[in-house]
Amino acid sequence: MTSQIKTVLLLALLSGIIIVLGGLLGGRTGVIIAFGLALVMNVGSYWYSDKIVLSMYHARELAPEEAPYLHRIVEELAANAGIPKPRVCVVPEEAPNAFATGRDPQHAVVAVTEGIMRLLPPEELRGVVAHEVGHIVNRDILIQTVAGVLASAIVTLANIFQFTAIFGGNRDGEGGGNPIGALVLALLAPIAASLIQMAISRSREYLADDTGAALCGQPLALAGALTKLGAASGRIPMREGNPSTEQMFIVAPLFGNGSMANLFSTHPPLEERIQRLRNMAARR
Numbered sequence: 001m002t003s004q005i006k007t008v009l010l011l012a013l014l015s016g017i018i019i020v021l022g023g024l025l026g027g028r029t030g031v032i033i034a035f036g037l038a039l040v041m042n043v044g045s046y047w048y049s050d051k052i053v054l055s056m057y058h059a060r061e062l063a064p065e066e067a068p069y070l071h072r073i074v075e076e077l078a079a080n081a082g083i084p085k086p087r088v089c090v091v092p093e094e095a096p097n098a099f100a101t102g103r104d105p106q107h108a109v110v111a112v113t114e115g116i117m118r119l120l121p122p123e124e125l126r127g128v129v130a131h132e133v134g135h136i137v138n139r140d141i142l143i144q145t146v147a148g149v150l151a152s153a154i155v156t157l158a159n160i161f162q163f164t165a166i167f168g169g170n171r172d173g174e175g176g177g178n179p180i181g182a183l184v185l186a187l188l189a190p191i192a193a194s195l196i197q198m199a200i201s202r203s204r205e206y207l208a209d210d211t212g213a214a215l216c217g218q219p220l221a222l223a224g225a226l227t228k229l230g231a232a233s234g235r236i237p238m239r240e241g242n243p244s245t246e247q248m249f250i251v252a253p254l255f256g257n258g259s260m261a262n263l264f265s266t267h268p269p270l271e272e273r274i275q276r277l278r279n280m281a282a283r284r
Contacts (some may be wrong), residue, residue, distance in 0.1 A: 006203045010196050011143075062088045067090070073122075074110055094114065096115040120228060130212035133211075140207075154189050158186040201247040204247075205268055
């Protein structure tokens with residue numbers, strides 16, 4: 001519940017930045033333009049998210065006879081969650097990782113890399129799949145898309161505000177203000193939006209851990225999987241990847257560790273996730 005509340009508050013903060021920028025711009029026109037552009041950029045990718053991401057990572061659908069255990073646990077966990085069984089795909093990558101995609105539970109996909117299937121024992125692979133089913137149950141693709149629309153609108157508004165500041169305000173003579181202040185705002189607002197997006201993603205990872213642990217009934221299995229995935233991610237980089245998809249994976253596949261990396265990471269520190277799961281197991 002804490003992660004859900006945090007997500008709502010962060011989305012509200014994104015909305016607040018839009019309201020402030022719109023007010024400084026001097027009217028509703030800029031806000032409408034920004035939202036229109038943001039919707040065009042993001043809604044299409046949301047609707048076709050599964051096809052785009054699966055194609056990007058050269059994933060192929062696995063037949064039940066190719067991976068009977070994987071199909072069995074996906075079916076079991078989906079039944080536990082009360083959703084249709086997602087499609088099951090494999091990514092030809094040695095780097096051990098997994099992600100879920102699809103615009104809703106009826107069009108969901110769970111994808112695992114070849115590396116994770118070789119690395120993890122059955123109970124830990126089950127914990128990873130439970131985490132991904134948790135993302136599907138929690139509608140995280142939709143939430144990330146809403147956050148993306150709001151953040152894109154902020155970037156567009158900031159650019160409009162920068163333009164009007166440089167060239168003397170809008171047609172109504174409002175909103176020009178201090179050009180230096182406008183330039184600073186135009187720079188800081190998109191950075192703030194990106195940081196809020198990352199915070200939303202981290203909050204959803206915590207929630208997927210909680211949901212996944214409840215679905216599989218083994219928090220320690222998921223904790224063990226995260227420990228192995230964290231160790232392997234530093235040794236085995238993904239051959240292909242796009243920063244825009246980083247938040248989809250169970251562990252960050254592209255960026256390193258460290259305090260600055262954590263600030264700009266789409267994932268919470270693995271140590272914190274593992275400790276939370278261990279605490280959950282201790283309370284059982």
